[in-house]
Amino acid sequence: MKRTWRPSPFIRASVALHLAAGVGCLVRPRSWPVALGFVVADHLALTAAGLWPRSSLLGPNWTRLPAPWAARGAVALTIDDGPDPEVTPRVLSLLQARDAKASFFCIGKQVERHRSLAREIHAAGHAVENHSYAHAHSFSLQGPAAIGADIGRAQDCIAAEIGEEPRFFRAPAGLRNPFLEPVLSRLQLRLASWSRRGFDTVNGDPGAVLDRLTNSLRGGDILLLHDGHAARTRAGGPVILDVLPRLLDAVQAAGLRTVTLRAAQA
Numbered sequence: 599m600k601r602t603w604r605p606s607p608f609i610r611a612s613v614a615l616h617l618a619a620g621v622g623c624l625v626r627p628r629s630w631p632v633a634l635g636f637v638v639a640d641h642l643a644l645t646a647a648g649l650w651p652r653s654s655l656l657g658p659n660w661t662r663l664p665a666p667w668a669a670r671g672a673v674a675l676t677i678d679d680g681p682d683p684e685v686t687p688r689v690l691s692l693l694q695a696r697d698a699k700a701s702f703f704c705i706g707k708q709v710e711r712h713r714s715l716a717r718e719i720h721a722a723g724h725a726v727e728n729h730s731y732a733h734a735h736s737f738s739l740q741g742p743a744a745i746g747a748d749i750g751r752a753q754d755c756i757a758a759e760i761g762e763e764p765r766f767f768r769a770p771a772g773l774r775n776p777f778l779e780p781v782l783s784r785l786q787l788r789l790a791s792w793s794r795r796g797f798d799t800v801n802g803d804p805g806a807v808l809d810r811l812t813n814s815l816r817g818g819d820i821l822l823l824h825d826g827h828a829a830r831t832r833a834g835g836p837v838i839l840d841v842l843p844r845l846l847d848a849v850q851a852a853g854l855r856t857v858t859l860r861a862a863q864a
Contacts, residue, residue: 603783608647608655609776615640644776648738651772651791657779660766660790660859661820667862668818671854674862675700675845676792677838678729678768679799679826681708681715685836686825690722692839696846698856700724701790703768706731706752708826713759720760725858728752728764728787738773746781753785765860766790790859795822796841802829804840811841812848820859821845 605613619637623630647655654661663672677700680686686702693700702719704726709716720726730737731752737745749767757763767787769778774789782789794815796807811821823845828836849856 601783601786601788603780606655606657606779609657612640612644612776648775649773651769656774656776657782658789660788662793662818663820663857663859663862665818667857668816671817672857672862673815673817673849673854674820674859675849675856676703676727676768676790676820676822676859677701678703678822678824679708679733680704680824681712681719682826682828683712683715685828685838686712686715686719688839689825689842690718690724692842692846693724694722696843696850698846698849699858699861700856701727701766701859702825703727703729703766703790704752704756705729705733705826706748706755707733709752709755709759716756716759720762725766725860726756726760726764727766727768727790727859728756729768730770731755733770735770737770738775740775740777742777742781745775745777746784749781749785749787753787765863788863790820792822793819798837798841799824799827799829802831802837804831804837804844807837807841808844808848811845815848815852815854817854 615636647653652661663674680702681704702724716726731748753763767782768790772791794811796810798807801807823838825838828838831837831840
């Protein structure tokens with residue numbers, strides 16, 4: 599089903615507030631301090647919504663799988679920031695050994711650097727999704743033209759390698775602004791965040807990462823790990839390689855199964 603952009607109630611209220619503030623200043627010029635205060639408060643609220651990765655205030659956001667898939671015991675394993683030539687092949691081997699499927703949110707420039715890895719992910723039956731082209735820390739500060747160019751470039755380079763376009767987008771660090779949803783609608787992408795994350799880019803303790811992912815694990819959860827920018831264990835290895843086998847064992851023990859986001863979209 600083709601997506602069209604419809605402003606969220608929160609965005610509509612923000613626009614209405616700006617219009618009311620403008621009209622109020624025209625009718626009663628001396629009211630501008632009050633109007634300015636409302637506008638500033640609104641911008642702070644918009645910023646806070648963008649800094650909350652699981653928020654749906656700025657537009658649709660997958661934080662869990664659809665209810666029918668949750669009822670079937672499905673969970674989505676999502677893996678960000680690759681492909682990485684050191685880590686990704688080993689992640690693929692671990693997934694294959696347990697017949698598990700994952701959604702890889704790949705950085706466009708990493709796909710260009712490691713084209714064969716992107717094709718390998720796809721050939722193994724996993725989904726390759728869009729995690730921006732540059733993964734810039736300033737992503738959420740950019741305007742619509744820059745955001746559109748970055749996401750579109752990633753969309754194009756991924757499609758050129760695997761032969762199909764990503765269907766989902768995840769913002770760098772989950773941070774975004776009100777300009778993102780119109781861009782995603784135009785590109786027919788859906789925003790996806792997560793239910794549980796292990797903070798495995800900053801925490802090299804496999805037990806702590808695993809606990810965050812498996813505490814009260816249930817159907818419908820979207821789990822986040824990283825093959826790129828992975829923290830290192832005390833032994834020096836990427837923490838995902840220690841966590842992933844134990845996570846997949848926990849999923850199986852709970853009577854759950856892994857699916858890709860695009861499988862759950864169907």
